[in-house]
Amino acid sequence: MGNSALKAHLETSQKTGVFQLTGKSLTEFPEDLQKLTANLRTVDLSNNKIEVLPAFIGGFQQLKSLTISSNKLTSLPNDIGKLKKLETLILNGNQLKQLPASVGQLKSLRTLSLSGNHFKEFPTGLSSLRQLDVLDLSKNQIHVVPAEVAELQAIEINLNQNQISTLAPEVSRAPRLKVLRLEENCLELSSIPISILTESQVSLLSVEGNLFEVKKMRDLEGYDKYMERFTATKKKFA
Numbered sequence: 485m486g487n488s489a490l491k492a493h494l495e496t497s498q499k500t501g502v503f504q505l506t507g508k509s510l511t512e513f514p515e516d517l518q519k520l521t522a523n524l525r526t527v528d529l530s531n532n533k534i535e536v537l538p539a540f541i542g543g544f545q546q547l548k549s550l551t552i553s554s555n556k557l558t559s560l561p562n563d564i565g566k567l568k569k570l571e572t573l574i575l576n577g578n579q580l581k582q583l584p585a586s587v588g589q590l591k592s593l594r595t596l597s598l599s600g601n602h603f604k605e606f607p608t609g610l611s612s613l614r615q616l617d618v619l620d621l622s623k624n625q626i627h628v629v630p631a632e633v634a635e636l637q638a639i640e641i642n643l644n645q646n647q648i649s650t651l652a653p654e655v656s657r658a659p660r661l662k663v664l665r666l667e668e669n670c671l672e673l674s675s676i677p678i679s680i681l682t683e684s685q686v687s688l689l690s691v692e693g694n695l696f697e698v699k700k701m702r703d704l705e706g707y708d709k710y711m712e713r714f715t716a717t718k719k720k721f722a
Contacts, residue, residue: 490516497524507531513538522546530554542566553577565589576600588612599623611635621646622665634658644668644690653677656684662717668693673700681706687713
């Protein structure tokens with residue numbers, strides 16, 4: 485991509501606060517974006533070949549939405565934690581295996597999407613994200629949903645298409661969790677903690693494509709209680 489084209493993009497972004505440059509085979513985060521740190525609110529660099537996010541990413545103090553899906557990121561810089569206004573972080577389809585602890589400093593973050601990466605463990609340090617609504621970890625290689633999930637503020641957690649065989653009963657204590665997606669994993673019927681049915685806020689538990697027939701869930705203690713929440717939620721949105 486020529487310099488003049490990039491320059492035109494930058495001039496537009498100066499006015500709109502939006503920089504979108506997708507599918508251009510970029511191998512690095514455009515350095516010229518540093519000129520716009522004061523006013524960029526949205527950056528989308530999806531479908532490129534970026535391997536590294538530079539430390540100067542922390543300078544975008546007005547940034548509300550950052551999307552770098554389908555690139556080649558293997559890690560994130562600590563400086564990402566400086567984005568105090570960031571509400572949406574979408575990094576689907578990269579090669580991330582873990583998050584820096586500084587992600588826990590993204591106090592405004594509402595949506596964190598990490599679908600299709602290389603996570604083998606549920607990322608830690610997200611309980612400080614008090615505004616978090618949606619956490620998408622689908623299409624990774626996570627085996628265990630750990631007890632720490634109880635501390636997350638998320639309303640929806642998507643763990644479809646992982647390798648989950650263990651679900652900690654403490655998950656039922658997650659204070660705002662309404663939607664828990666666990667389709668196409670390695671769960672046995674006996675791996676579903678009764679407390680998620682009886683004691684949690686969860687009103688949609690998606691478990692199709694595991695190692696048991698979904699209709700067998702009806703035999704579990706507490707299934708009626710879960711169905712009451714499920715039906716009440718359905719009525720609310722009908």
